[in-house]
Amino acid sequence: MFARLPLAALRTFESAARLASFKAAAEELSVTPTAVSHQIRSLENWLGQLLFERLGRGVRLTEAGERLYRSLHGALLDISHGLQAMRPAQQDNCVSLNTTPAFAALWLIPRLGRFYQRHPQIRVRIETSNDLVDLQRDASVDVAIRCGFEDFPELYLTPLMEEHFAAYTTPRLLAEMGDNGCALIGMTWGTPLQGLPDWQDWIDAAGEDWLASAPRRDYPDEHYALQAAISGQGLVLASSVLASDALASGLLQPYRADVRVRGARYRAVCVPGRERQPALRALLDWLQEEAG
Structure with a gap:
């Protein structure tokens, strides 16, 4: 049933596709890059279609190559896990x-x-x-x-x-704020996630005048921003998921709990x-x- 399957070529293809390199695949399989190239070429001939685009210094999967890689990688993982299950020690x-x-x-x-x-x-x-x-x-x-x-x-x-974004601060700062407001704590995203809300989205929803002119204190990541809010530095705009433990323990409370901005999944x-x-x-x- 499986006698005609080109198993060596398929294993070589999986390695080259995963590593995006014939040279790296050769090192992983302890063969020469020429041997990898030969196995890939024989597999392409057997299938009757190209699996890789040969670029100047590397390779890239074709659409057919992507389809084969997705199914082959999962199948080899199943085989590997099945074999491991037979070796409990x-x-x-x-x-x-x-x-x-x-x-x-x-x-x-x-x-x-x-x-x-x-x-x-x-x-x-x-x-x-x-x-x-x-x-x-x-x-x-x-x-x-x-x-x-x-x-x-x-x-x-x-x-x-699923998360939503809301404004949080300490119970003490919440009681002391009155009409004077406080600083707004946010994030300076290195690689911002497209679609995530920012302070302007929350300000537009809240409709409070003082927010637009409040001083800003930005931190490079969300856990730093939340720690700044827990220390009483101001209001933080944060994910309900990431703020959940601080809310449950009473370290933070929502400001304007009625104002929420949709987040991600x-x-x-x-x-x-x-x-x-x-x-x-x-x-x-x-x-x-x-x-x-």
Whole structure:
């Protein structure tokens, strides 16, 4: 049934597609770049269509190559996980998770102890970055938690929660503000997420005159801005998700709780097929439960 499948060429193609380089694939597979090129060419001849565009110093997948990579990568992951399940003594119960520094510090890590209580045999390795990791290319990351508006049709998606943005400050500053107002705390986004609200959106919705002329204090990330608000420096415009623990503990309270601006969605995403890995499945189920 599978006798005619070009398995060596398919494995070579997966490596070259994931790494976007024949040279890097050759190093990973311990063969020469010429051998990689030969295997790719034979696979293209077998399929009757090009899988890569040969560029000056690299390669890029064609549309056909993208389709093959998506299905092949998931299939090889299933085979790898199936083989690992037959070797319990060497089974890896570590899950690598990528998310933003703010989400990790303000939402994920404070709750992670509950996951370890339920699954003490699983270790979660957390990587943080404000840049989107390419899960199709970086096989070292099992799952990413992303906040945004776009869909990811090429990935397996677990919906978590939706946020809104509101103004928060300390109970003490809220009681002392009166009509004098205070400073507005915001973020200086290095790579702003298209569609996220800013102070002007909230000011337009609130309709209070003093807000437009209030002094501004901006910080490079959301967890810094929230800490500034907790220390009493002013009003922070923040995500309801990231501010949830500070609100629950009474460190912050909403100012004008009736004024909310729609935010983005949080989703956990992974390469299709990886969600069937037992450790990752346990983490995804727990994340959805916590988010709910």
